[in-house]
Amino acid sequence: MSPLLTVTHRKGIYLPEADLWLDPHFGVERAFISHAHSDHVARHRTTFCSALTLELMKARYGVKEDSTFHPLPMRQIFEWEGWQMRLFPAGHIVGSAMLHLTRLSDGATLLYTGDYKLRQGLSSERCELLPADTLIMETTFGLPQFHFPPTAETVRGMLRWVQETLDEGGIPVLLGYSLGKAQEILCALGEAGLPVMVHKSILEMTEVVAPLLGRLPSYRLFDLAEARGHVLLFPPSGARSLAIRKLKVCRTAMLSGWAMQSGAKYRYQVDEVFPLSDHADYPELLETVVTVKPRRVYLVHGYTQEFAADLRARGYEAWTLERADQMEMSLGLAQKTGPEAGLAEVSSEMQPPLVADSFARWAQVCAQAAAESSRLGKVALLADYLRALGPEEDLALAVRYCAGLLFDPAAGEGPLNTGWAIIRRALQELSGLSDTEYRAISRSQADAGRTAYLVLGRVLAAGMAESLAMDLIQTDALFRRLREARGPVPKTKLLRETLAGLSPHTGSWLVRLMTGELRMGSKEGLIEEAVAEAFHQPAEAVREAAMLGGDIGHAAVLARAGRLQEAAPRPLVPLKVMLASPEETAADIWQRLAGEEAGSLSGHAVWLEDKYDGIRAQLHRMGDRVEIYTRDLKPISAQFPEVTRAAGEIRAEVILDGEIIAYAEDKKLSFFDLQKRLGRRDQADLFLPSDISVRYVVFDLLWQDGRSLLELPLAQRRVALEGIALPAGMALIDVLRVTSAEEIEAAFLAARRRNNEGLIAKDPASAYTPGRRGKAWLKLKKAFATLDVVVVKAEQGSGKRSHVLSDYTFAVRDEHGALRVIGKAYSGLTDAEIETLTEHFTATTLAQKGRVRTVVPDTVLEIAFDSIQASDRHDSGLSLRFPRIKAIRTDKVPEEIDTLAYARKLAGVG
Structure with missing residues (x-):
């Protein structure tokens, strides 16, 4: 008996005796490419493939001039350096081929399937299997639950759905990859007589292979204006494309073998799924091994470990070559079989009764708001929910959570410090998923909430979940315990125990909230409008109260009580900064601020300040405490102790707006240098005072000794600011008053010579409007070279x-x-x-x-x-x-x- 060929896996399948790689995804000296999908194609020095695959690669990727290609006809023998090669149809897509390799010295044989299927496809040749001593096969669907229905049955279901959508005035959108699945769908539509529009990428691939496909429907390039009455064929990435969103009557369907999984609609975010696949299902995988009669089987892609164990139990020597590198992870349990194995749908019967102040109710409302396309609809949903809440604490918590806030920003509480790694570890410990399995789910979703939903679905299907009723106050307690827990181990344990008692839906929204990924619309503006509608208050007043008090939750409580007028700035509660709008030229600024329509400037003068390349910072001094906040309201006092020390010498209690800038050897440094300070915890690692000095330049006064100055004109705020004695390390910004566009241009050039970014022009009559980018402040930076x-x-x-x-x-x-x-x-x-x-x-x-x-x-x-x-x-x-x-x-x-x-x-x- 001839010795078996040696097969290794070094980030790809490699045959060392033949010095041949099989479908490597990176460039090598010599490779066989089984088909023209992008995850199997790379640029190699010498490539063996079918003639049609070469044509598709030319059309899709181009061909390097220094590459050598050997396009082999199907079934014909090609001898090369002591080896005999033959290609046979794989049935995967048009042009896909299996490689049958014979070592001429002793007759040892190997069959590499690549991606394949045994059943007759609509757009590809039927697969042909040859006996071989060694079999390398893909096992994408290597679990018993993947037993696809007959293709004709799937096609009938798809066509019935398409016709029903058209009859109801909708536009059916079928989703399939541009090469392979798209042509299979076109062939399925060929007998229906329906007009089809296709995506550009699908049109390009279909044009190459159309002569081989037989009867096709009438198809043409997608045209938004004429889409009604057509079936649309798009790649999966097109499901959420701008074009589809503009066609508001579209219904989408994904065609994939993964449609066999429960929860597939949620995973793909489509209206329907059909199990039309170009891969072998579980019975076909078994049939392959029986037909080839190998002495040894190597498995790649998908459920390699599970299928290898299955084959060994049947008496075959079978081993996995990899740990599911390209696996799209099933969420069903390997020990279960049949279509019921997999992610269980979360029905209303599985949920406990929802009360207004429960976290599950909050999650349900947020999901409904996220699914609602109309902004008015979102506002109405949220307003109804908020109106039904009871105690003030529940209202404040619910509103904060809707805005993506875990704590009251005004309380100065620290961050949760429970990041991605801890969430992932908690989900893995709860579900038993390996790193590879979890990574496959996470990559397929690119969304923390959807990943958590699918992983927790596995827990539910396994019967490992317990029922936990958690209200909003208990949720707040959880976040406080997580924040106070020291180290990843106790945090992980606490989060794991909590998620174990939540439904997949509620748990997924807990993860969304913790990661700041609610994705239910414009968070702040949306919730402000909802609060206003819920309690019949002006939206502008709610927005003003939230900005002044620094907390939308507190603003909601005031709105319900009709006390919005009580909102005011509070020391040690950061305000959103007032922003400047960009203008392109000095003339534009002059026209905007001092033109005939401006009218607000006394004597038609414009105030100019240098725009520094530093860090915008709001400084609060109250009693013995000093805090510094960034423009996004994060505390940074620890990073700038010298500024904090200097501000402690100010005699007044104040809220200042300004910029932190740095110098070294009398030279002004840039934001890049200053940025190194942010996020540093070890003070010994900060700039040495002897090398770099940091200065806080003040340009506005927002609050002083118990009185808000926001409504005062800038000119009056400046007078009050000049009356405060600033200690060393702090400075008052210089103001230049100009009376023409020419003076603005000259001032801009002078600012650039001082190594500043440009100018800020201000209306001296303007009030300070937190968080707004109005026209009272304008910035002139001018475009840098591109x-x-x-x-x-x-x-x-x-x-x-x-x-x-x-x-x-x-x-x-x-x-x-x-x-x-x-x-x-x-x-x-x-x-x-x-x-x-x-x-x-x-x-x-x-x-x-x-x-x-x-x-x-x-x-x-x-x-x-x-x-x-x-x-x-x-x-x-x-x-x-x-x-x-x-x-x-x-x-x-x-x-x-x-x-x-x-x-x-x-x-x-x-």
Whole structure:
């Protein structure tokens, strides 16, 4: 008997004797590619594949000129370096092939299935199996519960759903991957006689293989204006696309083998699911082994451990090659079989009766608000809920939670310090999921709440959950206990015990609240409107009270009692800062503040202040206590002890608004240098006073000795501020009064010469409006030079962008031609542009690790930014402050991007 071929797994399947890789997702010297899906395609020096797969790769990814391809005809023998190779149809998608390899020296054989199915597909050849000594097979659906219904039955159900949707005036949207599943769906629609519109990516792939597919329906490129009356065919990422959202009568259906799982609709966030798969189900996997008659079986992808154990129990030598690297994790229990195994749906019968002040009721209302598309509908739902609450404490807690707040911001309480790692550990300990299994769920959802729901569903299905009634006050007590617990072990235990008693739905909303991912609309504005409607108060008054008191919960209590007028600033309770609106030119500022329509300025003078490159900071002094807060209301006193000490010498009790700036050797430093202070806990690790001095520059006075100054004009607040003796380490900002646009322009140039960002122009008659970006304060910064860069990595977004690649890492080119990363940006593009780039980067992925894809560097972006500094964060040695995408430069090629030398010159380090 010939010895078996050696098979190893080194981040991919490798045959060392043949020096051949099988479907590696990274570039190698020599590889076999079974089909043209992006997770199986990489750029290799020598590639073996089917002729049709090569054509699809050319159309989808392009081909490197220095690569060698051997397109092999199906079933024909190809001899190469002591080996005999033959390809056979795999039945997965068009062009997919199995590799049958024979070692000519002794006749030892190996069959690699790649992705495959045995049943006859609608758009691909029927799979053909050959006997082999060694079998390497994929086991995506390697559990007994995955027994797919006949394809004809699934197709009939899909067509019936499509016709019902059309009859009801809706637009059916079928979701399937652009290559493979989309063509299978088109073939299924071929006999129905329904007009079809397809996504651009699907059209491109279908055009390549259309001559091989037989009868197809009438299909054309998607057109938003003419979509009614058509069946729409989109890739899965299109389910939440801008185009679909604009068509408000769409109903979506996902076609996937994972439709066999309970909870699949929730997972995919669609209206219907159909189990149409291009992979082998469990009976087909068993049939494969029986037909091939291997002496040894290696398993990859999916339920490898479970299926290997199953085969060994049947007398086969079977081993997994990996720990489910590409697994889409089932939430059912491996020991259960049949369709009932999996995530149980959470029905109303499984929930305890809901009372108004229960946390479960809060979670239910939030879920309803998140599902409601109308803002007025959201407000009405929340208002009805708030109106029904009892004690003041319940109302305050519910409103804070709706706003994503765990504690009263006015109480100065510390953070929860129970982050992602503790939540993940609690869920894993509760469910028994391995790191790999949990990671598979988390990556598929890109959402903490949905991940928690699915994991807790496993706990419920296993009968491990207990019933726990938790009201809002008990929830508050939980958060306080979590905050007070020291170390991850007690925090994990406490959270695990709590989640064990909650339903998957309620537990998922607890996790959403803890991670700040409610995603039910504009949190603050929405809840302010709901409070106003619930208690018949003006929304503006509620908003004002929340800003003045620093707590929307307290504002809700005042609103219910009709006492909103009592809201006022309180020392040691941070206020939202007043913001300045940007203007492009000095002339625009002059026209806005001193033009004929302005009218509020005495003598047509504009107040100008330098805009520093520092940290906006609000300073509170009350009694013996001093606190400093950032613009997002976080306490930072510990990071700036010298400012705290200096403020302690002020004789008045005050709330000041200003900027923290840093100096070294009489040279003003930048935000990049100052930013190193933030988040530091070890004071010994902060700047040494002998090297860097920190100064607090004051530009406004908001409260003094028990009196609010917010309503006073800026000019009067300035007079009061000048009457306060500021100690060393603090300074009053200089004010320049100008009377023309030319003077503003000259002042701007002078500010830039002083290494400041620009100017803030202010109306001296203006009141201080917390949290608002009005037209009484204007900023003139002027655009910095932009950089043309190339995208090297694309990352999956989160929240409403969890279905697209929205975060882009980009690079410039060094003097040797190598790409050097200089930053990352995620703002500046429209939803439509992001969706277009997602399609492109998905198709041009070179490697993937978690949520991040390394992509072909062929997309040029123009990046705007506030400043550029030396930094060791990236391999370019530079970093951009506030980078944002100005444009996609389709007119430029990667060879035309900016150089590292130019970027260093802009940074002043060239």
